[in-house]
Amino acid sequence: MQILGISAYYHDSAAALIRDGIVVAAAQEERFTRKKQDSDFPRNATRFCLEAAQGSAIDHVVFYDKPFLKFERILETYISFAPKGFASFRAGLPIWAKEKLFQRSLLTKELNDLAPGQFASDDLLFSEHHLSHAASAFYPSPFEEALVLTMDGVGEWATTSVAIGRDSELKIIRELVFPHSLGLLYSAFTTYAGFRVNSGEYKLMGLAPYGKPRFAESIRKHLVDVKEDGSFRLNQRYFNYCTGLSMTNARFHNLFGRQPRLPESPLEDFHADIAASIQQVTEDIVLRMTRALARETGQKNLCLAGGVALNCVANGKIAADGAFDNIWIQPAAGDAGGALGAALAAYHLHVKAPRRVCSPDAMSGSALGPEFSLSEVEAALSASGARFTVVPDESLFDETAAALAAGEVVGWFQGRMEFGPRALGNRSILGDPRRSDMQKKFNLKIKFRESFRPFAPSVLAEAAADWFDMSVPTSPYMLTVSTVAEQHRTISAQHAAAHHRLKDQYLVRSDIPAVTHTDFSARLQTVHAEQSPRYHALLKAFETLTGCPMLINTSFNVRNEPIVCTPAEAFTCFMATGMDRLVVGNVMMRKVDQDITLVTDYISRLEMD
Missing domain, CATH: 3.30.420.40 (ATPase, nucleotide binding domain)
Structure with a gap:
């Protein structure tokens, strides 16, 4: 059985496909359209999921919330505050009348534009917003039973919900509702x-x-x-x-x-x-x-x-x-993850299918998006005018690690694109965390963003406890903060506390200054060989060369740009920034070898995010 989940029309629209309860594919629409947090119907993401269905029928399509309930909340809110806000209500009403209140027919039309005649209006299911979130968190988790806490801006009415999940059952037991959020x-x-x-x-x-x-x-x-x-x-x-x-x-x-x-x-x-x-x-x-x-x-x-x-x-x-x-924590915790949760809720709560618990979880390291073969990579980069070489695995990781240790900034594009807001080693920009100038360089010359913003360390899972005071055993999705261990700090806690204002942002606080925030914190990603074998191999090569088992990891994009999806987009970003080297699968290229006429300036067209 295959179920397609869709989130759209608010922000960060996405599509996800599950097959017999297993997450097969998931992606955000912004990655294809290059429009940050694209809220339109996810045509490209849905097409990607339909291709992942391999020609087999889609048994159910599920939307991640209930538009009529949301409209009820908006209508009751404006009535409660009337006459205040009537002008904005009147301005928004035509959009609701045209799109939101007739979403079943709109969604059916969009789906049949992609796959003519395959989708009937009566086959479309609607989940509730917070149930979709809760399902996205519980069903892929490694727990037979758990409490599920969902907190966001607002769904239909709920802003915070509490659920209990047991086996394949999931029931919301309590909610806080709008406007208390x-x-x-x-x-x-x-x-x-x-x-x-x-x-x-x-x-x-x-x-x-x-x-x-x-x-x-x-x-x-x-x-x-x-x-x-x-x-x-x-x-x-x-x-x-x-x-x-x-x-x-x-x-x-x-x-x-x-x-x-x-x-x-x-x-x-x-x-x-x-x-x-x-x-x-x-x-x-x-x-x-x-x-x-x-x-x-x-x-x-x-x-x-x-x-x-x-x-x-x-x-x-x-x-x-x-x-x-x-x-x-669900790595796609925002509205994009609602597409996945809606599909899982339909499978376990509507179809009543049993649940299989997976270890370490059922998200496949969140690597659920498109990937590209070597021939596709070579064709795309050749069409872009890139000058590159193909490097076998036997030397790829060592050569890349040596470049990083020499101070180069490397674009690292491998395997399937990540689902969710974090780059986890498949669409990442990497650097040496030991260099005190790297945080500033990454912000100002690579990402083109505010200088205070911290960067995350990706660390070998087996070495994490030697470098960080771990609040959780593992953090594969970069969703918890830990602190740098005492033995790797270069100043005292008292000295750090006395120098933690914006003017002190470049003070060296540890052996890994580029990933150490002003309070010694770090948004940690633990990298596991079974989940991310190629990224793990690179980190291992860097550790062998330097004794440091981690790298700076930031998403492969610049300000207000979605993370890159294709090899061509990776090359464009590479040529527009201060990156020194780009590795796409086994294809490697250096900035100094490229045609300088291919340098682009699309950063100036992007607003601050």
């Missing part, structure tokens, strides 16, 4: 700090360690009423997202004494303090919630999904807290 609270501060909602939250999290949480009590006093069990209510007098076109209002701005920061304007310690404050409040809420749920349910395993589950600092705090013995 931890995701929207965090996003409000994201926009206030001058970053973009749905992408800038990563920046706010990375900015927080440079600040002091001096506004945390003000947030608790005026903005959010948090109960002992982690439930909360937001004071809507300070927000504008229910009926307006902005997240915050004048009362919010007056509370903190400043107007919102303009995008790309200078960052100050004030903004770092704002980030530190909302990060502390967020961690407090999720820790109260997970502790209370652990006590109440007696569950030992925790699964997380939803956009808030991408806050890897909070995830690390949950793991270190010990309320649950084990934690597993």
Whole structure:
């Protein structure tokens, strides 16, 4: 049995295919259209999944939420706040009337444009938004039984949901509903700090360690009423997202004494303090919630999904807290993962098919997207004008490791594209973490983004505990934060605490300064030979050469660009940045050997993300 899951029409649309309960393929539409967080129907991602079906019939198509319930929430919200916000409601109503309320027919038309006559309107199923998230977290997890916590901006009504998963059963037992949303609270501060909602939250999290949480009590006093069990209510007098076109209002701005920061304007310690404050409040809420749920349910395993589950600092705090013995986070925790969750929910809850638990999980290292054969790579790169050589495995890893040890920045393109927001060694840009200049070089000359943003280390799984104080045994999806172990720090905790402001961002704090944040933290990826054999082999070669079992790993893209999908896109990005070398499968090329007339400047066309 094959089931196709689809998420679309909000942000980060995607498609996923499962076969007899096994995840076969999944991809975000943005990777094909090159439109960041593309929200349109995922035509290309769906076509990719249909090709992965290998001509066999699709038994069910499942959409990740219920449009009528969402419209009900929007309608009731505007009625509750009337007449405030009527103009924006009136402006949005034609879109709902045209697209959202007739989504069954719209989806059926889109599907039959791709595969004429294969899809009937009556065969289309609709999951609920938070059930899709919960299913994406529980069913691929390695647990027979678990508590599932989903937190995001908003689905239909729910903003936070609690579910219990047992074998193939999954039941939501509790919800918090709109407008009380931890995701929207965090996003409000994201926009206030001058970053973009749905992408800038990563920046706010990375900015927080440079600040002091001096506004945390003000947030608790005026903005959010948090109960002992982690439930909360937001004071809507300070927000504008229910009926307006902005997240915050004048009362919010007056509370903190400043107007919102303009995008790309200078960052100050004030903004770092704002980030530190909302990060502390967020961690407090999720820790109260997970502790209370652990006590109440007696569950030992925790699964997380939803956009808030991408806050890897909070995830690390949950793991270190010990309320649950084990934690597993869906690598595509945002709305893209809803496509996968919808398919899995249909298989286990609608079809009533049994579940097979996989170890270490059922996500195949999140390598679920397109891949390219050697002949396809050579053809694409030749058409792009690249000058390259084909290097056998016997020397590929050693030669690449030597280039990295010599200070080169390497684009690394291998196997299937990752599903979710993180590059995990298949579409990555790599560098030497021991070099103190690498963090600045990566930000300013490779990624073309703000200089404060930290980079993640990819470390051999078997060596991780020697270098980091692990809050979890493994972190294959780069979704938890650990700290650099004491023996690898070069300054004391007291010295670091006294020098953690934005002006101190280039202070060398450890033996691996390029991946050590101001508070000694690192967003860790553990690399396992069975999940990522080629990436593991490269790390092993680098360790043999240098004694260091890790590399800087950042996604293969520049600011506000989706991660590259094809070899041609990898070459274009390579030629537009300060990368020194590109390795695509077994094809290797150096920047110094390329035709300089192929250098492109598409970065200037991309806005800050």
